[in-house]
Amino acid sequence: MVNSLTPSRILTGSLALLALGTCATRAEDADRQRWYLHFRSGEFDTAWDVLDFWGFGIGMNLDKNWGVEMVGDVWEKNVRVDGTGRLGEMSVNSMMPQVRFRWPLWNDRLVPYAIVGAGPVFFQFNDQVDAGFGRSIESEGWRAGATAGVGIEYFIADNITFALEGKYTWIDKMAVEVDGATFDEDYSSLLATFGLRIYFDENHPRLLAEQEKEIPGRFSLGFRYGGSILTEDQFTSGIQLKPEASAYGRTLNQYPALTLGYNWGEHWGVDILIGGGEQRLNFEGLGNISEYAVVAGMPQLRYRWPINGGRWVPYASVGAGVTYAEINDAKVAGSIADLKGKGVYPAVSVGGGIEYFVTRNFSLTGDLWWLYTWNHKLEVNGTEFRGDFSSVQIQFGFRAYLFD
Numbered sequence: 001m002v003n004s005l006t007p008s009r010i011l012t013g014s015l016a017l018l019a020l021g022t023c024a025t026r027a028e029d030a031d032r033q034r035w036y037l038h039f040r041s042g043e044f045d046t047a048w049d050v051l052d053f054w055g056f057g058i059g060m061n062l063d064k065n066w067g068v069e070m071v072g073d074v075w076e077k078n079v080r081v082d083g084t085g086r087l088g089e090m091s092v093n094s095m096m097p098q099v100r101f102r103w104p105l106w107n108d109r110l111v112p113y114a115i116v117g118a119g120p121v122f123f124q125f126n127d128q129v130d131a132g133f134g135r136s137i138e139s140e141g142w143r144a145g146a147t148a149g150v151g152i153e154y155f156i157a158d159n160i161t162f163a164l165e166g167k168y169t170w171i172d173k174m175a176v177e178v179d180g181a182t183f184d185e186d187y188s189s190l191l192a193t194f195g196l197r198i199y200f201d202e203n204h205p206r207l208l209a210e211q212e213k214e215i216p217g218r219f220s221l222g223f224r225y226g227g228s229i230l231t232e233d234q235f236t237s238g239i240q241l242k243p244e245a246s247a248y249g250r251t252l253n254q255y256p257a258l259t260l261g262y263n264w265g266e267h268w269g270v271d272i273l274i275g276g277g278e279q280r281l282n283f284e285g286l287g288n289i290s291e292y293a294v295v296a297g298m299p300q301l302r303y304r305w306p307i308n309g310g311r312w313v314p315y316a317s318v319g320a321g322v323t324y325a326e327i328n329d330a331k332v333a334g335s336i337a338d339l340k341g342k343g344v345y346p347a348v349s350v351g352g353g354i355e356y357f358v359t360r361n362f363s364l365t366g367d368l369w370w371l372y373t374w375n376h377k378l379e380v381n382g383t384e385f386r387g388d389f390s391s392v393q394i395q396f397g398f399r400a401y402l403f404d
Contacts, residue, residue, distance in 0.1 A: 028155055029108040030203055031064040037398070038069065039223065040165065040195030050189050051076040051089065059100070067100040071117065073169070073191065076127075079139075081176055081183040085131035090176075091246055092187055094121040094145055094169065111153045115167060118146040123174045123187070126245040127291075136179050143172040149191075159199040159359055160400075166192040198362050198400070206360045209401075210310025215266050219402045222259035224367060226395030227252025228277050231370070236387035239378070241279040242288060253277045255393050261302075269302040273319065275393075281327070281378075283336065290339060294325045296347055296371060304355075311357050319349040323373045340379040347373035351393075361401040369393050 035058070042053030052075060059069025073096075076089040098117030105112065125139040149167020156162050169191060173184040209215055227248055233241045247253045257275025276295030280288040298321020306313045326342040351369025358364060374388035 028158075028203060029064070029104045029111055030061075032061075033063070034061045035059070035200040036061070036197045037200075038071070038163070038195060038197045039398070040163070040193035042075065042191055042193045045075070045190075045192055048190055049078060050191065051078070053191060053193070055191075055193060055195075057098075059098075061100075061102070064104060065102050067102060067113075069098050069100060071096050071098050075189065075191070077187050077189065079125060079137075079176060079185070081178055081185060082181070084178075086129055087131050087135070087137055087178065088128040089126055090139065090174070090185075090187060091124045091126055092121060092171070092189070093124075094147075094171075095119050096145065096147055098147070109155045111155075111161070112150070113152070114148075114150050115165075116148045118144070121145040121169075121171050124246060125176065128245075137177070139174060139176040141174070143174055145169055145171040153197060157361070158202045158204055159362065161197045161199075162194070163197055164194050166190070198358075198398070200358050202359050208310040208357055208360055209263075209404075210266065210306045210313075216404075217262065217264045218404055220259070220261040220263070220399045221402060222261065222271070222365065222397060222399035224257040224259065224275065224365065224395035224397035226255055226367075226393060226397075228255035228391045228393050229253075230279065230389065230391050232388075232390040233279075234387075235281070235376070235378075235389055236385050238284040239385060239387065240282040240284075241292065241389055242282045244278055244280055244291070252394070253279060255395065257393075257395060257397075259300075259399070261399070263304070266306060267304050269304055269315070271300045271302065271317070273298055273300055273321075276323075278328075286336065289336060290327050292325060292341065293328055294323050294373070296323045296349070296373070297321050298347060298349060300349060300369075313355040313357070313363075314352070315355065316352040317350070317369065321347055321349075323347045323371075325373075325376055327378075336380060338379070338381055341377065343377055345373050345376050347371060355399060361404045363399045363401075365395075365397050365399050367393065367395045367397075 038057035040055040045053045055073040057069045057071035061067040073094045079087045079090050096117040096119030098115045100115050102113040121143050147167050147169040151165030153161040153163040170188045176183045255277040259271040259273050261271040263269040274297050278291045278293045281290045281292050298319040300317045300319035302315045302317045304315040349371050353367035355363045355365050370392045372390040378385045
C-alpha cells in the first residue's frame with residue numbers, strides 16, 4: 001500500500017540495511033568529546049497506538065559517562081473524543097534537550113545509558129476520516145512536555161552504533177474542538193525505538209576515498225527527508241492537487257526517500273531511489289475529497305566532481321522510472337458517489353545535490369530535484385480522467401557507505 005510508505009518505514013529500511021552492511025572492525029567507544037547524529041524509528045509502536053513514529057537528534061558525548069543532545073520526535077495518535085469513532089489523527093512534534101548518562105561495558109563496545117529531558121511539543125489535527133467527515137474539528141498549538149528513559153547502544157563500527165531506546169514522554173493535555181465543544185485530551189506516549197548513532201570522527205581516522213591512489217568502488221545506503229512543492233497542480237480540467245493539511249507552511253508536503261547507490265571512479269555514481277508523499281485531490285465545487293499518494297521508483301545517474309580532497313562532492317543527476325499512485329482516505333459525498341484511482345505511470349527526474357563527508361564512510365547530503373509524471377488515470381462516477389503533474393523536492397539526509 002502506498003499510504004504505508006511513511007518517513008518511519010523509509011527510515012526503518014535504511015537503518016536495517018545500514019546495520020547489516022557496516023564493517024564491524026575497530027569498534028569501540030571513546031573517552032573524549034564526540035559529536036554525533038542519532039536516527040531512530042518506532043515502527044513497531046503501533047502496538048500501543050503510536051503511529052508513524054520517527055526521530056532524530058544531534059548530540060555530544062562530553063566524556064566517558066556524560067553527554068547532552070537535542071532530540072526531535074514526530075508521531076501521530078488517533079483522535080477519539082466523547083465516545084465517537086476515529087475522527088482523524090493528531091500530529092505530535094516534540095523538540096527536547098536531553099542529558100545522557102552512559103556506562104560503557106565489554107571493552108567499551110556495549111554502552112547502556114539513561115536519559116532525561118524537557119521541552120515544547122507542537123500539536124496539529126490532520127487526516128480527518130469518515131467519522132469526522134462533515135464535522136468542524138480544530139486542534140493546533142504548543143504544550144509543555146518532559147521525558148525520561150533508558151537505552152543501550154552497540155558499536156558496530158568505529159563511528160557507528162546500533163541503539164535500542166525506550167522512554168515515556170509526558171505532555172500537558174491538548175484541547176480538541178469538535179462542532180464547537182472542547183475536549184482536553186492526553187497524548188502522553190511510550191516511545192520505543194531502534195536506530196543508529198553516527199559519530200563525526202573516528203577513533204582510527206582514515207583517508208577519504210578520493211584521496212587514495214586508486215579510488216575504490218563503493219556501495220551506499222541513504223535516507224532523505226524534506227518537502228515536496230507542486231510546480232504544476234492542475235491535474236486535469238476541474239481537478240487540482242493541493243498540499244496536505246500537515247504540509248509545512250501549507251506548501252511543503254512531507255517527502256521521505258531511500259536510496260541504494262554505487263560510486264565508481266572519481267566522477268560517476270548511480271542511485272536507486274524509492275520515495276513518495278501525498279497530496280489532496282480538490283474537485284471544483286466540492287473541495288478536498290481524498291488523498292492521492294504517489295511513490296516514485298527510479299534509477300538516477302549522478303555525475304560527481306569532488307573538491308577539497310573529496311570532502312565536498314557536488315553532483316548533478318537525471319533519472320527515469322515509474323510512479324505508483326492510488327487514492328486513499330476518500331471522503332466521497334455529494335455528486336461523487338464513486339472515486340477510483342490506482343496504477344503505475346511513467347516518470348522522469350532532473351536535479352542535483354551536494355555531499356559533505358564527515359568521515360570516510362558517512363556523509364551529509366542536500367538534494368534539489370524535479371519530478372514529472374504523466375498519464376495518471378482517475379475514474380469518477382464511471383467517467384475516466386487522465387492527467388499529469390510535477391513537483392520539486394527539497395531534501396536533506398545522509399549517505400552511509402557499506403562494507404568500507
